[in-house]
Amino acid sequence: MAEMVRKSSVGEVVNHWILAGSCIMLIITGYSFLFHIEVISSVFGGFETMKTVHNWGGVVFILSLLVSMVHYLKDAFEYDADDLQWFKVAGGYLSHKVKVPPMGKYNPGQKLYYLGIVGAGIAIALSGFGIWFMKDNVTVMLVSHLVHNVAFCVFVIAVPVHIYLSTLANPGTFQIMVNGMLPLSDAKKKYPKWMKSVGKM
Amino acid sequence: MANDKTNNRKAILVTPEACIGCRGCQVACKSWNQLPGIKTKNNGTYQNPPDLASAAFNIIQYNEVPSKENPVRWLFVSRRCMHCDDAGCMKICPSGALYRTAEGAVAYDRDKCIGCKLCVTACPFDVPRYDTDNKVTKCHLCFDRIGAGMQPACVKTCPTAALKFGDRDELIATAKKEGFGTIYGEKDLGGLGSVYAFKDEPKLYGMKENPSIPSSVVFWHNYLKPLSAIGLGGVVAAAAIHYLAIGPHKEEKEEV
Ligand code: HEM
Ligand code: SF4
Ligand code: SF4
Ligand code: SF4
Numbered sequence: 001m002a003e004m005v006r007k008s009s010v011g012e013v014v015n016h017w018i019l020a021g022s023c024i025m026l027i028i029t030g031y032s033f034l035f036h037i038e039v040i041s042s043v044f045g046g047f048e049t050m051k052t053v054h055n056w057g058g059v060v061f062i063l064s065l066l067v068s069m070v071h072y073l074k075d076a077f078e079y080d081a082d083d084l085q086w087f088k089v090a091g092g093y094l095s096h097k098v099k100v101p102p103m104g105k106y107n108p109g110q111k112l113y114y115l116g117i118v119g120a121g122i123a124i125a126l127s128g129f130g131i132w133f134m135k136d137n138v139t140v141m142l143v144s145h146l147v148h149n150v151a152f153c154v155f156v157i158a159v160p161v162h163i164y165l166s167t168l169a170n171p172g173t174f175q176i177m178v179n180g181m182l183p184l185s186d187a188k189k190k191y192p193k194w195m196k197s198v199g200k201m
Numbered sequence: 202m203a204n205d206k207t208n209n210r211k212a213i214l215v216t217p218e219a220c221i222g223c224r225g226c227q228v229a230c231k232s233w234n235q236l237p238g239i240k241t242k243n244n245g246t247y248q249n250p251p252d253l254a255s256a257a258f259n260i261i262q263y264n265e266v267p268s269k270e271n272p273v274r275w276l277f278v279s280r281r282c283m284h285c286d287d288a289g290c291m292k293i294c295p296s297g298a299l300y301r302t303a304e305g306a307v308a309y310d311r312d313k314c315i316g317c318k319l320c321v322t323a324c325p326f327d328v329p330r331y332d333t334d335n336k337v338t339k340c341h342l343c344f345d346r347i348g349a350g351m352q353p354a355c356v357k358t359c360p361t362a363a364l365k366f367g368d369r370d371e372l373i374a375t376a377k378k379e380g381f382g383t384i385y386g387e388k389d390l391g392g393l394g395s396v397y398a399f400k401d402e403p404k405l406y407g408m409k410e411n412p413s414i415p416s417s418v419v420f421w422h423n424y425l426k427p428l429s430a431i432g433l434g435g436v437v438a439a440a441a442i443h444y445l446a447i448g449p450h451k452e453e454k455e456e457v
Contacts, residue, residue, distance in 0.1 A: 031429070033295035033296070034295070034426060034429060035426075035430070036295075036296065036297035038297075041296075046312075046313070047295070047296035047297075047298075047313055047315050048296075048313075048314075048315050048316075051295075051296075051315045051317065092450065093443070093447070093450075094447065095447070096447070096448070096450075096451065131317065131319070135317070135318040135321075136318075138321070138322045141318070141319065141321075141322040142322050142415055142417050142418070143417070145293070145319060145322070145417070145418070145421065146417040146420070146421060146425075149421050149425045149426075149429070150425065152425075152429055153425060153428050153429050153432055156429050156432050156433040157432040157433070157435075157436050160433060160436045160437055160440065161436050161440065164436075164440040164443075164444075168440070168444055168449060169440075169443070169444065169449050169450065170449060170450050171449055171450070
């Protein structure tokens with residue numbers, strides 16, 4: 001067996017799946033509310049129960065998002081010249097011929113994705129609480145309703161891209177969110193700067 | 202489609218000048234809909250209850266507007282759901298509890314209501330109320346009666362024909378022929394299902410001028426809702442195309 005290296009701690013992996021599970025559940029029930037999809041609401045026994053599930057799912061989601069800040073927020077704010085170059089070659093996603101600069105633990109696409117999720121996540125949670133608890137204030141309700149739906153659009157576009165990039169588009173990556181490990185040889189190719197910084201290269 | 206709808210669309214025509222303020226309509230509505238009484242206080246007006254409530258689907262608004270000829274002029278205006286053609290409440294309702302009947306009434310399915318109160322925020326006329334179970338209540342144009350060929354309870358009981366029920370187009374045409382200068386609700390929000398025959402400007406009767414659905418709700422309905430569906434479909438399609446046309450990252454070929 002090839003030597004393995006840990007990229008994500010057990011805590012990161014567990015929290016990721018709480019975040020992902022709650023987020024996807026919120027998206028599915030959100031669509032059901034938006035388009036009155038009864039095949040979905042009937043799974044919960046109706047819209048009333050689905051609303052309760054959606055509300056409390058939102059609480060789980062935002063708590064999990066807060067926890068994730070401990071894991072990713074610091075990295076997500078640090079960019080260097082290689083990161084800039086990464087954008088110029090579109091991360092190597094549009095052509096396999098371009099030379100992708102050496103990356104750290106996360107590429108700038110992932111870092112921006114994270115910041116996007118944090119921004120949209122805070123917005124969707126706050127506005128969700130607005131709709132949930134401030135029913136008697138028409139202005140709060142209208143603003144919240146608008147913000148909630150703008151953030152929803154961010155999620156339904158960003159999350160599928162993330163899922164695709166972390167599974168089909170980058171074979172081997174999904175493994176990281178299963179047990180947190182990947183082969184050392186892969187890590188050296190994918191994240192040379194990170195490997196150097198932890199003295200493995 | 203649009204034509205179909207207008208052709209068999211029913212409406213209530215309210216004519217304040219004919220109303221004597223007997224409030225029979227309020228009582229008939231309570232009776233048909235089995236609504237409890239409300240304890241209220243005398244606050245210096247005959248208007249009672251003071252506002253629409255979960256147990257008051259319609260009220261007579263007692264507008265005191267003295268004129269030169271008539272120092273004690275009252276304009277009695279029956280207030281209730283307007284059964285808007287372009288109904289903000291239906292647009293925003295996340296559970297589909299509010300729906301339109303074949304006659305054009307905006308009715309609701311109590312069991313489906315989740316008590317979110319979004320319909321209140323999107324209604325231009327501040328109509329929906331909530332009962333003690335947190336379920337929406339409002340005038341439903343007696344959809345159960347008119348669906349069976351009867352008149353709404355309030356109309357049936359009205360002794361002066363201040364409330365009339367019938368084909369919307371006919372009611373409006375007749376009111377115009379009778380010389381009413383202003384037909385409130387003829388065009389607003391795609392045409393209201395409660396239309397008012399006025400002799401004076403609507404403001405005098407306490408009516409909202411240029412009622413409209415909040416613009417954020419219109420924006421959400423016209424752009425955000427489609428974007429959320431097209432956005433998801435678009436990125437899934439883009440991912441599939443990317444996978445087929447360019448394909449996944451192959452580490453070996455791009456050795457650093
Ligand atoms: C079934 C769906 C999902 C799969 C298969 C998946 C997979 C992954 C994988 C493999 C990683 C590790 C990437 C790496 O270390 O390079 C990751 C990271 C991450 N995931 Fe997911 N994920 C899913 C859903 C979600 C959802 C719904 C959210 C958000 C709300 C989310 C948020 C994150 C975040 C914030 C990271 C941290 C690093 C980054 O920015 O990429 N994931 N995910
Ligand atoms: S029943 Fe007719 S006359 Fe009596 S208050 Fe109602 S609308 Fe006016
Ligand atoms: S008046 Fe308000 S509650 Fe009645 S149909 Fe119009 S938007 Fe809905
Ligand atoms: S139409 Fe029916 S529900 Fe509406 S006010 Fe009249 S009696 Fe009440």
